Amino acid sequence: MRPIPRVIMDVQALNAALSGRPLLERITLLPRLVSGRLVFTTSFGLEDQALTHALATSGIPVTIATLDTGRLFPETYDVWAETEDRYRLHIESYSPHSDALKALVATQGINGFRRSVEARKACCATRKVEPLRRALVGAAGWITGLRADQSAHRAATPLAEHDAAHDLLKINPLGDWTRPDVERYVADNAIPYNPLHDRGYPSIGCAPCTRAVRVGEPERAGRWWWEEDAKKECGLHLRDGRLQRRPEAVA
Numbered sequence: 710m711r712p713i714p715r716v717i718m719d720v721q722a723l724n725a726a727l728s729g730r731p732l733l734e735r736i737t738l739l740p741r742l743v744s745g746r747l748v749f750t751t752s753f754g755l756e757d758q759a760l761t762h763a764l765a766t767s768g769i770p771v772t773i774a775t776l777d778t779g780r781l782f783p784e785t786y787d788v789w790a791e792t793e794d795r796y797r798l799h800i801e802s803y804s805p806h807s808d809a810l811k812a813l814v815a816t817q818g819i820n821g822f823r824r825s826v827e828a829r830k831a832c833c834a835t836r837k838v839e840p841l842r843r844a845l846v847g848a849a850g851w852i853t854g855l856r857a858d859q860s861a862h863r864a865a866t867p868l869a870e871h872d873a874a875h876d877l878l879k880i881n882p883l884g885d886w887t888r889p890d891v892e893r894y895v896a897d898n899a900i901p902y903n904p905l906h907d908r909g910y911p912s913i914g915c916a917p918c919t920r921a922v923r924v925g926e927p928e929r930a931g932r933w934w935w936e937e938d939a940k941k942e943c944g945l946h947l948r949d950g951r952l953q954r955r956p957e958a959v960a
Contacts, residue, residue: 745849756854
């Protein structure tokens with residue numbers, strides 16, 4: 710039988726320790742609960758801005774990193790700069806390798822990701838998944854802005870889990886928060902945020918792959934909108950090496 714990685718045995722205790730606590734307490738506890746380096750990856754969305762504020766306020770040792778795909782909105786770069794100025798911190802940037810990017814564009818064209826799901830996943834793999842691997846080298850804990858109610862795919866998101874792809878602890882301090890919870894926290898603390906959120910973009914990724922959502926659509930409907938909903942993940946957030954299944958697909 711394949712041995713269970715040590716981190717899996719830590720997940721239940723970590724979830725119990727974080728459950729029921731305010732955000733700042735959850736953040737402050739992490740260095741005591743996770744043995745090793747902590748990395749927080751931000752895309753400068755509303756949830757990530759809330760976490761950046763909490764991390765900066767807590768003063769815990771953490772590396773803050775972002776994936777600069779080269780296709781981000783101008784507004785995203787602006788809030789990146791504003792965030793560094795506001796919190797007096799440096800956000801490490803990880804970009805695609807130039808040779809890999811050159812090969813991708815040569816193969817599929819500059820916007821070839823719209824031709825098929827496979828082409829889009831190849832683009833995400835080059836621009837996001839591989840840079841993320843570098844960002845997490847040597848990390849024991851990966852902090853993310855995932856929430857369970859962001860989409861059907863993320864409905865089972867816990868406060869802590871084992872990330873099989875990177876073999877580390879993945880901590881989702883906002884896992885049990887709602888969108889209104891995040892909005893209220895950002896407003897109460899005057900946290901800088903992307904102005905695209907006020908223009909109908911609840912979830913913001915690369916500019917060519919993101920549109921505003923329509924009334925009644927779920928938060929992530931504007932991501933890769935030309936694809937079927939069941940396939941709309943980029944590959945960064947997997948569970949046990951696989952995309953999380955829609956709850957209704959389980960008989």
